[in-house]
Amino acid sequence: MPWKQARERILSTGVCMLMLFGASGCATMTQTEIKALQTREIDLPYEEAYQAAMNGLFSLGFTIDHSDKVSGVVTGKRSDPQTGAKIGAAVALGLLGLLAVGDRNEAVTFKLAVLEPRVTQLRMQLVINGKAIVDRQLMTKIWQQIEREALLESRPSDRSPASQPTTPPRQ
Secondary structure (H helix, E strand, O other): OHHHHHHHHHHHHHHHHHHHHHHHOOOOOOHHHHHHHHEEEEOOOHHHHHHHHHHHHHHOOOEEEEEEOOOOEEEEEEEEOOHHHHHHHHHHHOHHHHHHOOOEEEEEEEEEEEEEOOEEEEEEEEEEOOEEEOOHHHHHHHHHHHHHHHHHHOOOOOOOOOOOOOOOOOO
16 A cells, blocks of 8 residues: 555656646747747848758758748758657656657748848747747757858858969969
8 A cells, every 4th residue: 555655646746846847937928029039130132041041940950841932931840759758757657658758840930031132031930749839949049050051151252262272383
């Protein structure tokens, strides 16, 4: 009998901890904060900003699912099997915990718009497991990668390297 009570106590403590951790990440954001997290302006012409968005998603492991340059829409998807979370849940809660943790399916859609000839606005929509959400950490990671790609896209227009290999003069 003591084993059954101890198991129930462990299980209820585990469930309470999961609820506590889940609730701690539910900070409410205002519409202004959400829009600021979803929208960026890049000092690049539309073509280069579009390429930076596609390359940024690809670099983070997203498969480009849809791309329409005319309308300015780019969609990428990826799936994370969450192996670490499954192992942790299995250790903590047994088979029930293993079954409770599923794959994480992420989809990102960008809408690009020309603001000025050399300024493009990008707006991001993030969908995880079929629900549109705002995940500050993932969205920041995506923006950082796109900004890196934008730096690569914004090279001088002649596209020549800064230093040219020298060839000896002919004699």
